[in-house]
Amino acid sequence: MNVSLPITNPLRIGLRQERVIPPQCLVIFGASGDLTHRKLVPALFELYKQRRLPSEFALIGCARRPWSNEEFRQRMEKALKDKVERNKNEWDNFAKCLFYVPVDLQKEEDVLRLKDKLEEIDQKKATHSNRTFYLSVSPKFYGSGCKSLASAGLLGDPKRSRVVIEKPFGRDYKTAQALNQLVQTCAQENQIFRIDHYLGKETVQNILVLRFANTIFEPIWNRNFISSVQITSAETVGVEDRAGYYETSGALRDMVQNHLTQMLTLTAMEPPGHFDPEAIRNEKAKVLQSARLANEHEPWKCCVRGQYSKGGSQGYPLIGYRDEPGVAPTSTTETFVATKLFVDNWRWQGVPFYIRTGKRLAKRLSEIVLTFREAPVHLFDAAGGCPTSNQLILRIQPNEGAEFKFEVKSPGSGMRSRPVEMEFSYDESFGEPSDEGYVRLLADAMLGDPTLFTRSDEVEAAWRLYTPLLELIEDSPWQLPIYQYESRTWGPSESDQLLAKDNLLWRRP
Ligand code: BG6
Numbered sequence: 001m002n003v004s005l006p007i008t009n010p011l012r013i014g015l016r017q018e019r020v021i022p023p024q025c026l027v028i029f030g031a032s033g034d035l036t037h038r039k040l041v042p043a044l045f046e047l048y049k050q051r052r053l054p055s056e057f058a059l060i061g062c063a064r065r066p067w068s069n070e071e072f073r074q075r076m077e078k079a080l081k082d083k084v085e086r087n088k089n090e091w092d093n094f095a096k097c098l099f100y101v102p103v104d105l106q107k108e109e110d111v112l113r114l115k116d117k118l119e120e121i122d123q124k125k126a127t128h129s130n131r132t133f134y135l136s137v138s139p140k141f142y143g144s145g146c147k148s149l150a151s152a153g154l155l156g157d158p159k160r161s162r163v164v165i166e167k168p169f170g171r172d173y174k175t176a177q178a179l180n181q182l183v184q185t186c187a188q189e190n191q192i193f194r195i196d197h198y199l200g201k202e203t204v205q206n207i208l209v210l211r212f213a214n215t216i217f218e219p220i221w222n223r224n225f226i227s228s229v230q231i232t233s234a235e236t237v238g239v240e241d242r243a244g245y246y247e248t249s250g251a252l253r254d255m256v257q258n259h260l261t262q263m264l265t266l267t268a269m270e271p272p273g274h275f276d277p278e279a280i281r282n283e284k285a286k287v288l289q290s291a292r293l294a295n296e297h298e299p300w301k302c303c304v305r306g307q308y309s310k311g312g313s314q315g316y317p318l319i320g321y322r323d324e325p326g327v328a329p330t331s332t333t334e335t336f337v338a339t340k341l342f343v344d345n346w347r348w349q350g351v352p353f354y355i356r357t358g359k360r361l362a363k364r365l366s367e368i369v370l371t372f373r374e375a376p377v378h379l380f381d382a383a384g385g386c387p388t389s390n391q392l393i394l395r396i397q398p399n400e401g402a403e404f405k406f407e408v409k410s411p412g413s414g415m416r417s418r419p420v421e422m423e424f425s426y427d428e429s430f431g432e433p434s435d436e437g438y439v440r441l442l443a444d445a446m447l448g449d450p451t452l453f454t455r456s457d458e459v460e461a462a463w464r465l466y467t468p469l470l471e472l473i474e475d476s477p478w479q480l481p482i483y484q485y486e487s488r489t490w491g492p493s494e495s496d497q498l499l500a501k502d503n504l505l506w507r508r509p
Pocket residue numbers: 235254255366
């Protein structure tokens with residue numbers, strides 16, 4: 001069963017709703033880095049192609065390398081090779097907005113030189129001193145980077161200047177709190193945009209629309225009807241060339257504290273009074289205040305950590321994490337985490353939220369699965385012995401969309417039931433792939449709309465939630481051992497036991 005709209009080109013018939021970005025100079029620190037090449041400049045080019053960047057726009061790339069404007073443009077063109085080949089004229093026009101200034105953010109004279117350049121750009125491109133500074137640098141420079149910008153007077157106007165800070169924001173509760181205190185001495189909270197690219201995903205935002213634009217879900221979206229929630233973000237890729245960062249992070253810090261916890265807050269939050277950044281973020285923060293690990297005082301009982309070992313097939317062998325370049329042969333960094341949480345409030349008391357993420361798993365897939373309580377009486381024979389519980393599956397990626405599983409009568413003279421699925425697919429209904437998260441988030445940052453960015457109290461509360469686990473890993477790691485799992489499987493079998501204790505299974509689509 002498909003739910004689809006009779007629409008072929010939403011752009012043409014004006015389904016897409018876009019807001020106008022004001023004249024703008026976007027400054028990216030860390031312009032020689034991977035994120036700029038792979039995500040940020042491609043997202044800006046996408047905005048340009050969609051005619052959403054103002055004509056008064058400039059992008060200034062900053063890093064320590066002594067590149068010229070031309071060299072920066074060429075490197076970006078190379079990074080976007082496929083996209084540029086298909087849109088060469090558009091790229092050539094877009095590239096005229098790209099500039100490069102060699103800057104070491106720690107050096108006052110460099111930042112002052114950048115300030116002069118910004119004033120020059122304001123004259124040349126009429127960008128009206130509207131500036132968005134994007135810190136795509138090593139996390140250890142987030143605080144000092146903000147300080148340098150503030151000392152140079154670049155964050156002085158809260159209406160015209162803002163700073164975007166990448167994840168990870170801190171390493172734990174204390175460091176996040178200290179970083180918040182530091183950046184808040186440099187800029188007002190409404191100028192600080194802590195980015196989590198999962199919030200830029202159309203399907204993650206759709207959690208709010210699905211819940212609050214329909215009447216059928218809210219009445220059953222609670223402990224009376226829902227028996228458990230599973231949130232999974234599975235990747236097939238390994239650590240790739242990021243071992244330097246990943247070895248100091250691991251899956252708990254890299255994915256759980258931010259992306260998975262954001263999906264949890266949107267799933268569990270109360271309806272906001274209105275659609276306003278603070279109203280939304282207040283409700284999300286409240287979820288985190290009520291959330292706790294299932295066994296706070298014995299956290300080893302509600303968490304499983306794993307690390308991928310070799311696997312793959314004969315024709316396509318995959319090496320284990322410890323053999324990856326840059327990884328210590330005795331590394332105890334987890335590439336897989338599964339944990340169980342509760343949200344102690346009226347809506348969710350007693351409903352387990354199971355969270356799992358890992359690299360080199362069997363499939364690339366992010367989804368939220370709400371399992372409903374069983375029918376109280378079984379009147380019919382069911383295929384497989386007993387009727388399956390209804391499930392609502394929000395498919396975050398890939399195959400973006402949602403599906404609902406329920407029982408129907410099997411054809412024939414008997415009264416036997418069997419499960420079927422009703423499905424909604426973004427692709428089929430809207431006829432075009434969703435934008436990458438960064439497209440939405442870069443536009444929102446330049447618009448000064450913080451709704452999809454993490455507020456200081458949210459980020460701290462998210463770290464506080466996982467503190468018992470982080471402390472355990474730090475102080476007595478033997479209590480939370482690392483189980484090896486073969487690459488391209490669903491993680492260590494111990495994670496199945498986490499659910500088996502509650503008579504449940506992870507969904508394995
Ligand atoms: C990043 C993590 O934040 O998210 C990566 O640092 C991870 O390790 C990535 O691969 C996953 O993002 P997505 O959008 O591909 O699910």
